[in-house]
Amino acid sequence: MIRNRLTGLGPPMVVGVAGLGLWEGIVWGFGIREFLLPRPSSIMDRLSENWPMLRQAGWETGRIAVSGLVAGIVAGVLLALVTTRFRTLNEGLTPLAVAVNATPIVALAPIFNAWFGITGTLSNQAVVVAIVFFPVFINTARGLTEVHPDELELMRSYAAGEWTILREVRIPNALPFFANALRVVAPLSVIAAIVAEYFGGPQNRIGNIITSSAAFARYDVAWAAIAVASAVGLGLFAAALLLERVSMPWRLVDGGSENHNTPGREK
């Protein structure tokens, strides 16, 4: 299985390297000016020149993303548990949550600056929390409630109470749903942090390095910052995948026709 995963890395590596080569070739061959689209090699040069600053910025932005991610997850899961337990709350809250989720939350960033202060990290973290919260809440709540009726009847035949059903059935049932949400929100948290940094917060974060570099036509530096941001996002996505594998060993076994990528089981 591990060998499969390693050989599975081959094709995307080849495509990725070929893509960078093509990019380099096109910029060079067509004489595209560097401030419109820098070559990957010059982005690499800027990356190494500015590495101490960019590494520090990636670390700080990553911290905002991760802290907001964790807080958003905790809040989303807790509210999902509460709404599952109390049905009337669920009926009132879920449609509201869906509606709020449809509004573009990054648009709130300037307002959060007014609420939580423009110089601290709190307003940036608040944007991340708001973005992470809803997918986690909605998916987890679905996983907790979409349990096969036979499984509930089985537990009732054991005279099991609601807490036991929550522990033994609902929570394990919700894990794949939660994992799907996590795959989405882990990289999203980095995007949210950067967009929030466009509007305020302390200096020397990925977001304001991008805006200030662009303002001074240092597009190659902006691209280098974007490369750091992608690395952080990719890292969080990989962590989400790892967590998924570790927490659900039963999904890794061979056999059965079920698709490992979709939550819920065919019944």
Add this chain to the structure above:
Amino acid sequence: MSQPVASEVAVVVSGVHKVFNVDSADEVTALSDIDLTIGAGEFVSLIGPSGCGKSTLLRLIGDLLTPSVGEVTVFGKPAHAARLDQDYGMVFQHAGLFDWRRVAANIELPLELRGWSRVDRAARSAEMLELVRLPEFGGHYPRQLSGGMQQRVSIARALSFQPKLLLMDEPFGALDEMTREHMQLELLRIWRETGTTVVFVTHSVSESTFLSSRVVVLSARPGRIHSIVDVDLGDRTDDTREDPAFFAKATEVREALRGRGGAR
């Protein structure tokens, strides 16, 4: 082998009516006028057209539903008390094993809920895996097993705490014919070895005739007991399926299903 011990009664359903969606536009009477006594150690099938309420009747016995009128007693106590005492095991058409538990842990779930020690649970699940002839599969996850094997695990789980009553809702309905016939023989073996009372819902005439000591034939809308067919074919084997006496009984059940003969 199929003679119920006259002195011990497993299930008594008396004067039961079940109405769903009371006082609304889609009010429907699922069961009407049901009286049924099942002796301890009997194997009784409930058969009828779809929508006749046979699964509803099974759930009333298991206290997963409560009757609108009438009462159900299980081993002399109200069905509700019997459920709280976990006097019965239940098997559904869908095996309903938990993906996240290994096979042995699935079988041990009801024991865990009863607070058995780890050692006792392991011993019992090993014993149950022997009973359903899957001794090497305790460490597998359910998704690694075929449908028939999953259903055996489900039966093992239902029997793990040695209930005196086994409620089965079309347990072999999703299996292919070959597996199904094999599972029927296995179930009869397990029934003989454990002495459990079985109430078995099916819509298959041959299945009900092959398995049961009595077949309860229900008619549709509202579900009523049309007739009860006694089946005495001795010890069943694969040869029983080709026995003229088996055909005669199956015909009797089929006729009753069509609403002819034996009406009360």
